[in-house]
Amino acid sequence: MLVTTEYRRERAVEYARRWAFLRNPLFENYTGIGGDCTNFVSQAIYAGSCVMNYTPTFGWYYISPTDRAAAWTGVEYFYNFMTTNEGVGPYAVETTAGGLDIGDVIQLARTGVGEAGEENCTFYHSLLVTGADESGYLVAAHSDDALDRPLATYSYNSARFLHIVGIRMEIPDLYEPDCFREFLEGRRI
Numbered sequence: 001m002l003v004t005t006e007y008r009r010e011r012a013v014e015y016a017r018r019w020a021f022l023r024n025p026l027f028e029n030y031t032g033i034g035g036d037c038t039n040f041v042s043q044a045i046y047a048g049s050c051v052m053n054y055t056p057t058f059g060w061y062y063i064s065p066t067d068r069a070a071a072w073t074g075v076e077y078f079y080n081f082m083t084t085n086e087g088v089g090p091y092a093v094e095t096t097a098g099g100l101d102i103g104d105v106i107q108l109a110r111t112g113v114g115e116a117g118e119e120n121c122t123f124y125h126s127l128l129v130t131g132a133d134e135s136g137y138l139v140a141a142h143s144d145d146a147l148d149r150p151l152a153t154y155s156y157n158s159a160r161f162l163h164i165v166g167i168r169m170e171i172p173d174l175y176e177p178d179c180f181r182e183f184l185e186g187r188r189i
Contacts, residue, residue: 003171007090007164009103012048016128016140019043020147028065030073031143038126039073040142041105045090045128048103049167053081053089060089075107075123082162088170092162104129104163106139108156121158127151 019040023029027043030036042062046052052061053069060071060081071081082092082105092105100106108125127139130148138148151159 002168004166004168007167008048012044012103013130015044015047020140021145036142038075038078041126041128042072049090051089051169090167092164095161095163100129107160109158111157
């Protein structure tokens with residue numbers, strides 16, 4: 001049975017503060033080989049949830065560098081998982097810039113021109129919200145390591161904002177389907 005529980009935002013931010021300029025030895029460092037930003041954000045969210053989704057192909061998990069979900073380390077895959085997840089693990093909604101709390105995620109995009117001359121928008125960077133000040137949101141990130149860096153200091157064309165709504169986890173069904181009938185009939189406690 002799936003139950004919903006609260007995302008522990010303060011734990012995600014505490015994790016980000018601990019590891020923003022370091023690398024947790026439990027995880028591969030992808031800086032220089034695609035970027036470590038979404039890996040770092042996933043780690044922080046895991047710190048605030050302690051639940052992974054081990055669904056093959058479409059889950060959100062990290063076991064080892066060679067056994068992980070694309071959503072753990074890939075910007076677009078992360079977005080797709082968080083905004084469509086109806087199973088175990090964290091889930092999010094896309095919101096407006098003003099709809100974020102600490103522990104939420106901002107993803108940055110660049111606009112460019114494709115081979116056929118069409119304009120496209122590519123999301124390339126994930127950031128964890130650690131606070132806010134008069135300039136706006138403060139974030140933590142890897143690849144270009146940062147802690148409490150003002151979002152306003154980044155160069156980007158557009159952004160999307162993900163508010164982590166909660167965490168779903170599996171708990172054992174405490175009631176056997178025929179428990180009541182057997183108890184009512186005096187055959188079993």
